[in-house]
Structure formats: structure tokens, C-alpha cells
Amino acid sequence: MTDSLSLLPNRRALHVDVQRYGARESELAIALIDLDGFKLVNDQYGHNVGDQVIKNCAKMLSDLCGQDARCYRLGGDEFAISMNGSLAGTIVEGISRSFIDLFKRPITVDDRRIVLGASIGISSSKGEDRQNSSELLRRSDVAMYASKRNGKMRCTWYQPEFDRNREAAQKIDSDMRQALANDEFYVLYQPLVCAQTSKIVAVESLLRWARPDGEPIGPDVFIPIAEETGLINPIGLKVLRQACRDALAWPDITLSVNISPAQLRDVEFPIQLGQILEETGFPAERLELEITETCLVLDPILAERTLDVIRGFGVNISLDDFGTGYASIGFLRMFRFEKLKLDRSLVVDAGDDEGSRAMMVSSISVARALNMAVTAEGVETQQQADLVRTAGCDQIQGWLYFKALPPEEITHHLNQQNFQDSNLKLIG
Structure with missing residues (x-):
């Protein structure tokens, strides 16, 4: 259940991890990350450079998560973070903001300075209303698009009105x-x-x-x-x-x-x-x-x-x-x-x-x-x-x-x- 390019766990691994998390009274948080401007990298420099950018981003995210949270590559230019615990939401938000800060400087690949951004959506739940991984991913996706609409390079928490606005x-x-x-x-x-x-x-x-x-x-x-x-x-x-x-x-x-x-x-x-x-x-x-x-x-x-x-x-x-x-x-x-x-x-x-x-x-x-x-x-x-x-x-x-x-x-x-x-x- 590993992505062959980034060597991070893949989408299936995320769903399995969430199912394994116990203690429903603790908080489960998931962040969905989309790279801004990645398609232009592939169009301008080719897929070999694009693949190296994905590897670099995977390493950056993995270093930030450390032992506190787990990160994944869901496919294309989408990544995710999951965490279970009493401060899961706070920690995931902190990692997300730190990841965005890294894009304030260009990424260097083969002497090329690649300018990218990141838009992130976060959702969490706990207790009797705790949602499954699919629903939390959906909510994080909705919040991620809110980040894009509001100017990109930011992370946004899911709000129920987002669904109404999306409709x-x-x-x-x-x-x-x-x-x-x-x-x-x-x-x-x-x-x-x-x-x-x-x-x-x-x-x-x-x-x-x-x-x-x-x-x-x-x-x-x-x-x-x-x-x-x-x-x-x-x-x-x-x-x-x-x-x-x-x-x-x-x-x-x-x-x-x-x-x-x-x-x-x-x-x-x-x-x-x-x-x-x-x-x-x-x-x-x-x-x-x-x-x-x-x-x-x-x-x-x-x-x-x-x-x-x-x-x-x-x-x-x-x-x-x-x-x-x-x-x-x-x-x-x-x-x-x-x-x-x-x-x-x-x-x-x-x-x-x-x-x-x-x-x-x-x-x-x-x-x-x-x-x-x-x-x-x-x-x-x-x-x-x-x-x-x-x-x-x-x-x-x-x-x-x-x-x-x-x-x-x-x-x-x-x-x-x-x-x-x-x-x-x-x-x-």
C-alpha cells in the first residue's frame, strides 16, 4: 500500500489506517493537500521534472509529520495527512501551515527554480459522530477548494455551510x-x-x-x-x-x-x-x-x-x-x-x-x-x-x-x- 513514486503510503493505506484507529472519543483529523501550479510544471518542464517535484514535496511533508502524524500521496499532486489523538486537529493544522510556508521559496530541481503553492483543507470528528475516512476526505476536499477560491496558499477548516455553498x-x-x-x-x-x-x-x-x-x-x-x-x-x-x-x-x-x-x-x-x-x-x-x-x-x-x-x-x-x-x-x-x-x-x-x-x-x-x-x-x-x-x-x-x-x-x-x-x- 505504498505509492511507487513518492514512497509514501497511498490512498488505500489512509483508509486502512483510519479503520485501525481506536478510541472513538479521541479526535481524528485529516488534511487534504493540493499543489497549486503543478500542471504548469509538467507542461513546461516535462514529467521527469514533475516527478522530482513530487518526490521533493513528499520528503518535505514527511519531515514535517515526523512521528506525530502520517502522510500519504493520494495520486497526481494530491497528498494527505492523518492523525488520531486528543490534539490531532491542532497538530495537523500546524503541520499544514508549516508545509505552506515552505513554498514561499522556490523548489530547486536540476538548477530550475520551480514556483509552487499549496491549498489545504482540514476536517475532523470524534465521539459518537465520528465520521469514516471517506466522509472526512470529502469534507477536507470541500475545504481545500475553499482555500483555492480564497486565494490559495492557505489551509481552511471544513464548515457545514461549505456544502451548502458548493450546492x-x-x-x-x-x-x-x-x-x-x-x-x-x-x-x-x-x-x-x-x-x-x-x-x-x-x-x-x-x-x-x-x-x-x-x-x-x-x-x-x-x-x-x-x-x-x-x-x-x-x-x-x-x-x-x-x-x-x-x-x-x-x-x-x-x-x-x-x-x-x-x-x-x-x-x-x-x-x-x-x-x-x-x-x-x-x-x-x-x-x-x-x-x-x-x-x-x-x-x-x-x-x-x-x-x-x-x-x-x-x-x-x-x-x-x-x-x-x-x-x-x-x-x-x-x-x-x-x-x-x-x-x-x-x-x-x-x-x-x-x-x-x-x-x-x-x-x-x-x-x-x-x-x-x-x-x-x-x-x-x-x-x-x-x-x-x-x-x-x-x-x-x-x-x-x-x-x-x-x-x-x-x-x-x-x-x-x-x-x-x-x-x-x-x-x-
């Missing part, structure tokens, strides 16, 4: 598949204005879902589910195609489209992007893809290669939500973004806090030094607009100027803007 997520997933077939998704556009003239210079496409029952559900709810289930790829391509078609009617402005980490990890995405540009006839130089720092962290090398292919079409790349995550000056230098978008939280805090204001100003200075344009997001007051304009932002986006609008309203505003420009030229 709701499965319902949304099913509804999304039907919505994709029934063309229920549509695109709105929020203008970005020039900081100096307040004229519309770009629009950002924003996905919306018109449910037949009229029940509102925001993209912050359904997009993470789409990313988890793989639906984000067909939905994202639909948004990109529709946005390119709509923006053909707005020849003087830039079109910005958000790309999820899952899309950027898809090796087919650059090919699909090229096909959409050719199919719609949209000028590549007018298209700007917005990505977040999450797209870059797990595999910077793969991300850099993908972005290089995309830039080869003439498409620009913007770093979205800057100031909320991992991005460093080193990242900005590596990826050579054409634009930096300051997150709303940085803009809001800059109005009341000198430290946040200094951070915003320094971010703009770095962007300038690297020949990046800068946009301030989430501007809702005139005070904020004046602040980011004085700090040197090129563009401003927010409700102070425009909310998300349907394409016909974008056309109306641009026509008005062009009419005013024409009149000014005549007067001049």
Missing part, C-alpha cells in the same frame, strides 16, 4: 452552461477619460449576465465559479469577440478587455486571440488586455512567453488592480506593461493617508520611468480626480465620469464629443 455553486455552474448556450451573457462598457481634457479615450468591457428569472448575480460571484470549472475560457472568448465587434464603431478610442489567470494559462489563448482579431477585423493596436498580478505569480516564465506572443500581434498589455497584491518593481521591469492601473483602494486611501498618497505617487513615478501610462480606477469624487490628476495620471476611470454603459450609449457620447470638437475647430 449553490454547482447550480450557478449549471445555469452558466445554459446561459452560454442561450446567449444570456452581454457586455457593457465603462469609459476612461483623459485626465487633462476629460474626453473619452478608452472603454473597458465588463461582463454581465441577464438571467431569465431576473435574479441579479454579479460577476464577482459567477466569474470565480467559471474560473474553477473551466467555463471562463468560452465565456472570456465570447466577451472578447463581442467587444471587438462593438468597438469597431468607435475608431478613435482604445478597447480594454479583462483576461483571467485561467485564460492566460491556456496555451491556446494566443491562437484564439489572433483568430478573433482576424475574424472581426479589429485593429490589434487599439486592443488592450488587462491582467492582474495573479496571472503572473505562479509561473512568471510561462506568463512572459504568452505575453510576448500576444504583443507580437500588436496588442498592448495593462496591469490591473496595482497596489493590492504581489507586484514589485522587478515584475514591472520583467513584463514591460504598456499601462499601469492603480486600484481603487489606493486612490481612496491616498485622499486621507499620507503614506498611501506617497505610495501612489511613487508608483506613478516608477511607471513613468518604465514608459508606462497610468490610469486611476474607481474615482468617485472631484477631490479624488484632482488628486490623481495632480499626481500625474494619464487617464481616469470611475463613476464621477461614467458608469458602465451599453454600446449604443457609448456611441451617443462619442458622437456628442466629436460634435463638440468639430464646433471648437470651426470657432478656432
Whole structure:
């Protein structure tokens, strides 16, 4: 009952061990571990390197467990820990957190620095309600996916509401598949204005879902589910195609489209992007893809290669939500973004806090030094607009100027803007 690659006990051994544990009044705890980014290792470096990574991780986990707990390889990039005793849950959680901490540094395999993460779910039971190994594994699996949804690199204890949330997520997933077939998704556009003239210079496409029952559900709810289930790829391509078609009617402005980490990890995405540009006839130089720092962290090398292919079409790349995550000056230098978008939280805090204001100003200075344009997001007051304009932002986006609008309203505003420009030229 040993896994041949890692030499750890296997899944069957876990079930046997749990059956052997006695003293039902003592606590039984099981942690389920999934490596974040392991598929990319196999895709990029091959299975020989992937196998060595598994061996290294097995050794790391075994050393942490020592004599206190037992660890297993369940298959693929999944591991588990089990323990029985009065402090089982506390000890298993401590081992889990220590294991996650080890991934704050890359794993070295054949002079390659492999960046991985770990998402962990933990469950336990004791007494008359003590669950069997299959149920505890299921609960730990549910908790592990909660760790992934909440940003990865963390461990999460199972809660009964997770099952209810999972049922709701499965319902949304099913509804999304039907919505994709029934063309229920549509695109709105929020203008970005020039900081100096307040004229519309770009629009950002924003996905919306018109449910037949009229029940509102925001993209912050359904997009993470789409990313988890793989639906984000067909939905994202639909948004990109529709946005390119709509923006053909707005020849003087830039079109910005958000790309999820899952899309950027898809090796087919650059090919699909090229096909959409050719199919719609949209000028590549007018298209700007917005990505977040999450797209870059797990595999910077793969991300850099993908972005290089995309830039080869003439498409620009913007770093979205800057100031909320991992991005460093080193990242900005590596990826050579054409634009930096300051997150709303940085803009809001800059109005009341000198430290946040200094951070915003320094971010703009770095962007300038690297020949990046800068946009301030989430501007809702005139005070904020004046602040980011004085700090040197090129563009401003927010409700102070425009909310998300349907394409016909974008056309109306641009026509008005062009009419005013024409009149000014005549007067001049």
C-alpha cells in the first residue's frame, strides 16, 4: 500500500489506517493537500521534472509529520495527512501551515527554480459522530477548494455551510452552461477619460449576465465559479469577440478587455486571440488586455512567453488592480506593461493617508520611468480626480465620469464629443 513514486503510503493505506484507529472519543483529523501550479510544471518542464517535484514535496511533508502524524500521496499532486489523538486537529493544522510556508521559496530541481503553492483543507470528528475516512476526505476536499477560491496558499477548516455553498455553486455552474448556450451573457462598457481634457479615450468591457428569472448575480460571484470549472475560457472568448465587434464603431478610442489567470494559462489563448482579431477585423493596436498580478505569480516564465506572443500581434498589455497584491518593481521591469492601473483602494486611501498618497505617487513615478501610462480606477469624487490628476495620471476611470454603459450609449457620447470638437475647430 505504498505509492511507487513518492514512497509514501497511498490512498488505500489512509483508509486502512483510519479503520485501525481506536478510541472513538479521541479526535481524528485529516488534511487534504493540493499543489497549486503543478500542471504548469509538467507542461513546461516535462514529467521527469514533475516527478522530482513530487518526490521533493513528499520528503518535505514527511519531515514535517515526523512521528506525530502520517502522510500519504493520494495520486497526481494530491497528498494527505492523518492523525488520531486528543490534539490531532491542532497538530495537523500546524503541520499544514508549516508545509505552506515552505513554498514561499522556490523548489530547486536540476538548477530550475520551480514556483509552487499549496491549498489545504482540514476536517475532523470524534465521539459518537465520528465520521469514516471517506466522509472526512470529502469534507477536507470541500475545504481545500475553499482555500483555492480564497486565494490559495492557505489551509481552511471544513464548515457545514461549505456544502451548502458548493450546492449553490454547482447550480450557478449549471445555469452558466445554459446561459452560454442561450446567449444570456452581454457586455457593457465603462469609459476612461483623459485626465487633462476629460474626453473619452478608452472603454473597458465588463461582463454581465441577464438571467431569465431576473435574479441579479454579479460577476464577482459567477466569474470565480467559471474560473474553477473551466467555463471562463468560452465565456472570456465570447466577451472578447463581442467587444471587438462593438468597438469597431468607435475608431478613435482604445478597447480594454479583462483576461483571467485561467485564460492566460491556456496555451491556446494566443491562437484564439489572433483568430478573433482576424475574424472581426479589429485593429490589434487599439486592443488592450488587462491582467492582474495573479496571472503572473505562479509561473512568471510561462506568463512572459504568452505575453510576448500576444504583443507580437500588436496588442498592448495593462496591469490591473496595482497596489493590492504581489507586484514589485522587478515584475514591472520583467513584463514591460504598456499601462499601469492603480486600484481603487489606493486612490481612496491616498485622499486621507499620507503614506498611501506617497505610495501612489511613487508608483506613478516608477511607471513613468518604465514608459508606462497610468490610469486611476474607481474615482468617485472631484477631490479624488484632482488628486490623481495632480499626481500625474494619464487617464481616469470611475463613476464621477461614467458608469458602465451599453454600446449604443457609448456611441451617443462619442458622437456628442466629436460634435463638440468639430464646433471648437470651426470657432478656432
